[in-house]
Amino acid sequence: MNKLYLEIALPVPLRRTFDYLTNFQGDPNGLIGCRVQAPFGNQTLIGIIIGVKAQSETPADKMKDIHTIIDDTPLISHLDLQLFSWAANYYHHSLGEVLHASIPQKLRQGERQEHEQLISAWKHTPEGMGLPETALNRSKKQQEIHRYLLQNTQFTRSTAQRLGFSTSAIKALKDKNLIEEILVKDSIEQVQTNNSLLNNTPLTLNQEQTAAQESVIFHRFGAYLLDGVTGSGKTEVYLQLVARALQAGTQALVLIPEIGLSPQTVGRFKDRFSVEIAELHSSINEAKRAEHWQAAKSGRAKIVIGTRLAALAALNKPGIIIVDEEHDLSYKQHDGFRYSARDICVYRAKQHNIPVVLGSATPSLETLNNAITGRYQHLKLTQRASTATPPHIESIDIRNQQLTAGLCESAIEEIRHTLQRQQQALVFLNRRGFAPSLFCHHCGWQAKCTGCELPMTFHSHPRHLHCHRCDRQNGVPRACPSCKNQAFSHRGSGTEQIELFLAKQFPNTPVIRIDRDTTSSKKAMQKLLEPAYAGTPCILVGTQMLAKGHHIPGINLAVIADADQGLMSADYRGVEQVGQLVTQVAGRAGRASSTGKVLIQTHQPDHPLMRVLIAEGYNSFAVQLLAERKHSGLPPYGYSALIRSESKRPENALAILQLIHGAIKNTGNKHTITTIGPMAAPIEKIGNRFRFQYQLFCNSRKELHATLKAVLSEVEVKAEARRTRWSVDIDPVTSA
DNA sequence: AGCACGCCGACT
DNA sequence: GTCGGCGTGCTC
Ligand SMILES: [Zn+2]
Ligand SMILES: [Zn+2]
Numbered sequence: 001m002n003k004l005y006l007e008i009a010l011p012v013p014l015r016r017t018f019d020y021l022t023n024f025q026g027d028p029n030g031l032i033g034c035r036v037q038a039p040f041g042n043q044t045l046i047g048i049i050i051g052v053k054a055q056s057e058t059p060a061d062k063m064k065d066i067h068t069i070i071d072d073t074p075l076i077s078h079l080d081l082q083l084f085s086w087a088a089n090y091y092h093h094s095l096g097e098v099l100h101a102s103i104p105q106k107l108r109q110g111e112r113q114e115h116e117q118l119i120s121a122w123k124h125t126p127e128g129m130g131l132p133e134t135a136l137n138r139s140k141k142q143q144e145i146h147r148y149l150l151q152n153t154q155f156t157r158s159t160a161q162r163l164g165f166s167t168s169a170i171k172a173l174k175d176k177n178l179i180e181e182i183l184v185k186d187s188i189e190q191v192q193t194n195n196s197l198l199n200n201t202p203l204t205l206n207q208e209q210t211a212a213q214e215s216v217i218f219h220r221f222g223a224y225l226l227d228g229v230t231g232s233g234k235t236e237v238y239l240q241l242v243a244r245a246l247q248a249g250t251q252a253l254v255l256i257p258e259i260g261l262s263p264q265t266v267g268r269f270k271d272r273f274s275v276e277i278a279e280l281h282s283s284i285n286e287a288k289r290a291e292h293w294q295a296a297k298s299g300r301a302k303i304v305i306g307t308r309l310a311a312l313a314a315l316n317k318p319g320i321i322i323v324d325e326e327h328d329l330s331y332k333q334h335d336g337f338r339y340s341a342r343d344i345c346v347y348r349a350k351q352h353n354i355p356v357v358l359g360s361a362t363p364s365l366e367t368l369n370n371a372i373t374g375r376y377q378h379l380k381l382t383q384r385a386s387t388a389t390p391p392h393i394e395s396i397d398i399r400n401q402q403l404t405a406g407l408c409e410s411a412i413e414e415i416r417h418t419l420q421r422q423q424q425a426l427v428f429l430n431r432r433g434f435a436p437s438l439f440c441h442h443c444g445w446q447a448k449c450t451g452c453e454l455p456m457t458f459h460s461h462p463r464h465l466h467c468h469r470c471d472r473q474n475g476v477p478r479a480c481p482s483c484k485n486q487a488f489s490h491r492g493s494g495t496e497q498i499e500l501f502l503a504k505q506f507p508n509t510p511v512i513r514i515d516r517d518t519t520s521s522k523k524a525m526q527k528l529l530e531p532a533y534a535g536t537p538c539i540l541v542g543t544q545m546l547a548k549g550h551h552i553p554g555i556n557l558a559v560i561a562d563a564d565q566g567l568m569s570a571d572y573r574g575v576e577q578v579g580q581l582v583t584q585v586a587g588r589a590g591r592a593s594s595t596g597k598v599l600i601q602t603h604q605p606d607h608p609l610m611r612v613l614i615a616e617g618y619n620s621f622a623v624q625l626l627a628e629r630k631h632s633g634l635p636p637y638g639y640s641a642l643i644r645s646e647s648k649r650p651e652n653a654l655a656i657l658q659l660i661h662g663a664i665k666n667t668g669n670k671h672t673i674t675t676i677g678p679m680a681a682p683i684e685k686i687g688n689r690f691r692f693q694y695q696l697f698c699n700s701r702k703e704l705h706a707t708l709k710a711v712l713s714e715v716e717v718k719a720e721a722r723r724t725r726w727s728v729d730i731d732p733v734t735s736a
Numbered sequence: 737a738g739c740a741c742g743c744c745g746a747c748t
Numbered sequence: 749g750t751c752g753g754c755g756t757g758c759t760c
Contacts, residue, residue, distance in 0.1 A: 005760095007760095008760080010759090012759080014759080016760095017760085018759075018760040019760050020760060021760090038760085039759095039760090040760080041759045042759090043759090056760080057760095058760050059760090062759090062760055064760060719755085722755085722756075722757095723755085
């Protein structure tokens with residue numbers, strides 16, 4: 001008899017697989033995609049069978065036998081295995097870890113698939129089987145069960161419940177040794193399929209929406225950019241596209257950003273459709289997540305909706321993929337397997353030969369470029385449904401201006417006017433706390449985090465110092481540690497300071513602060529925003545989370561307190577992100593009755609790109625930014641990779657990057673790959689760990705990847721690779 | 737990554 | 749004496 005070898009991908013950070021022996025008898029092709037339990041070193045791991053073969057390169061003395069094959073039917077389909085192999089290769093990450101990331105925790109830990117789960121059931125003993133139908137007529141209930149078993153051989157607890165078999169009757173039969181308990185596979189009871197897919201009637205689309213909706217062709221690959229301003233009705237287009245997928249008997253996968261509008265968006269899908277919807281995101285508990293994942297895999301769930309992790313979910317028969325707010329940074333995973341959920345979706349659409357729709361009011365430059373070059377079809381929605389006119393955007397030169405709590409006099413005046421008109425104002429600042437630095441008024445000593453060597457943020461309520469990089473928290477010293485003086489002073493401003501200042505300035509108006517410190521729970525945010533939704537005059541102060549989602553109709557003024565953070569950022573994507581932010585915030589300002597206003601406080605009122613943004617809008621801004629990127633060979637005109645390294649000892653963090661740098665310079669590709677570094681990371685030290693980075697750019701994606709692959713496999717076996725925590729980030733979205 | 741093994745300093 | 753720090757090697 002020939003031996004059978006299994007190639008297994010294990011959840012270890014090694015960019016390779018391992019071969020095992022098995023005594024499995026049967027069709028070996030049915031094994032691919034099944035989980036196994038395997039000995040590894042002196043631990044036992046759960047891995048996925050990715051190949052079956054008759055021989056192995058592995059020497060016999062190292063070869064081990066698999067412990068068990070967990071699945072009877074594959075957990076991962078052939079097509080998904082192909083997807084994840086591509087992704088592991090593209091992101092230069094361990095296939096085992098990629099597969100691990102794609103399945104819910106319960107299944108990672110070896111729990112059986114729901115359709116293979118063993119549940120208890122009752123069947124006749126030989127004695128019971130021999131009993132005539134007419135027996136047991138002293139107990140109607142027992143006779144009923146007996147007759148049922150003569151017809152159906154067995155029943156499960158849920159069947160018993162449905163048919164009204166009481167536990168006492170069952171126990172009586174068991175005591176008479178007429179029936180016995182056995183374990184059987186749980187055949188999921190088919191949920192009766194509702195013949196209507198919709199709960200409520202679709203809204204009527206306007207001409208643009210109709211044109212966009214009809215442009216999407218099903219049963220064929222195509223990527224579409226649905227480019228629509230806030231309030232132009234993208235969601236209704238999504239809903240009707242999903243309806244078309246369902247009518248065709250296929251599933252729809254819908255991705256939404258991590259924060260903000262998620263509950264609202266999910267709600268709209270639930271309201272519209274009567275089919276089973278599988279939600280996959282971080283606030284779903286593990287048990288539910290496993291259940292929903294399997295509902296998506298089996299096809300029981302017709303709509304799968306979730307954050308980036310949903311992009312990896314198994315699907316039975318997808319018919320369309322929708323990525324809402326496709327520019328959102330939360331689609332990129334920031335540790336471990338650093339995938340872009342949006343890019344994964346495009347790949348999957350290609351695999352399944354189906355459309356993928358990327359929606360945004362502020363498309364990422366990559367997507368916009370794909371639309372301009374014709375790789376993606378550009379669908380535009382330009383009409384705002386309710387608001388008559390787009391808001392008026394203005395930048396305020398704050399050079400040489402006196403700022404109070406980070407706001408200049410004219411911004412404060414505008415807020416005052418807005419409130420006088422019984423309208424609402426929003427102040428956006430991407431900085432929590434009271435002030436980003438605290439120092440001694442006497443000698444200049446500054447409160448710094450000992451782990452990061454950077455100023456700690458001063459919070460006034462509760463009063464403490466907080467390092468936003470490593471999360472260290474300290475009390476505020478009573479006296480200066482350096483000169484013992486007790487007078488402290490602060491520099492810069494955060495949301496807390498703006499809130500307190502505005503509350504003092506406008507004592508009769510509620511000031512609502514929305515940031516991580518005030519919205520520990522989702523409900524807290526909803527509660528805080530209640531008066532805002534009610535429409536009473538108020539001021540909202542907040543960070544990121546306020547800019548995303550949450551359309552509050554009464555807001556008529558939006559102040560962006562500090563646009564310079566992004567404009568002056570060392571990262572070339574800073575400007576792009578400011579443009580997206582301004583446009584998003586602008587989308588929040590203005591309502592049907594009066595034109596809204598957006599004020600941008602900046603030290604660079606003449607920034608040419610910002611002028612374009614203000615005068616001509618996001619699209620012109622983005623097109624011009626694209627021209628700049630093209631000129632300097634930056635993404636999306638070139639491809640980039642970022643290798644990060646951090647260690648308690650700076651020389652160890654640096655060593656691996658220098659090794660990689662040397663290896664790159666030694667390859668023949670050195671003239672087409674340009675590099676920056678190795679150099680200190682933008683934040684040089686976090687929590688006592690020194691951080692370095694090395695950036696690679698190349699105008700050929702293929703060449704970049706081939707070089708990286710060769711260099712990584714050369715370098716990862718060296719001792720230097722073990723003395724630091726390092727990672728490869730493909731298509732990074734930030735260099736921080 | 738996780739785990740064992742081995743070698744050196746500093747403790748009851 | 750041995751407890752435990754981490755540098756190194758290995759995982760089919
Ligand atoms: Zn001092
Ligand atoms: Zn810190």
